[in-house]
Amino acid sequence: MKIVCFGDSLTRGVSFVKGRMRILKENYPAFLQQFASDHFTIINKGVFNDNSDLLLSRVEKDVVAEHPDYVIINIGGNDCNFKWDEVAKNPEDEHQPIVPIERYMENLKKLILRIQETNSTPILMNLPPLDPVRYYKLLAQTYGSSISHWISLQGGIEHWHGLYNRSLNSLAEQLNVLKIDVRTALKQSGNLKDFISDDGIHLTGEGYKTMSSTIFSSLVKTK
DSSP states (O other), X not given: OEEEEEESHHHHTEEEETTEEEEOSSOHHHHHHHHTTXXXXXXXXXXXXXXXXXXXHHHHHHTGGGOOSEEEEEOOTTTTOOOHXXXXXXXXXXXXXXXXXXXXXXXXXXXXXXXXXXXOEEEEEOOOOOOHHHHHHHHHHHHOTHHHHHHHHHTOHHHHHHHHHHHHHHHHHHTTOEEEOHHHHHHHSSOHHHHBOTTSSSBOXXXXXXXXXXXXXXXXXXX
């Protein structure tokens, strides 16, 4: 059986190490291939900085053309993020997430239906947790402290992250699509500081391994 892992930098295997972004060999699709070598062939179609608009634009080339049995969709962290350079320049203005939640939900629905049309099985993976303290520290270092007040008025990025995650959960239930709850698994598996890299968003190798173990357990149950 073939699985396409379709998503953003968390699928690609990006981590933040010693002040810079790196692509780890120990990413979740690579770990999943180790766990599932007797069961599945894993293809990594993760792209750094992708959002649901961009996933929709490449679903034909990166998913449909591969004829997979399963497609694990991991997207949302960049959708609910903001254009921080614009926020820093105009901290008193209103700003919208990069992909507003209504369009995010519509994009997910289109992805799911398109995959189902090809007789592949879509699987939604929810959003791994953030470490907001480390994330805000990096933002302040990059863009200056002018964004801090604006972020606090919005309820923090975790407010938006949680909102998009809950919407994803609702859509999975509404469309009766399998969902893998990596968010809870990471929170319950140990200290999040060991699983989340220094930017507060991307995972460490240990975090990706925990994620892939959760995914593999869920896949085995579906067989």
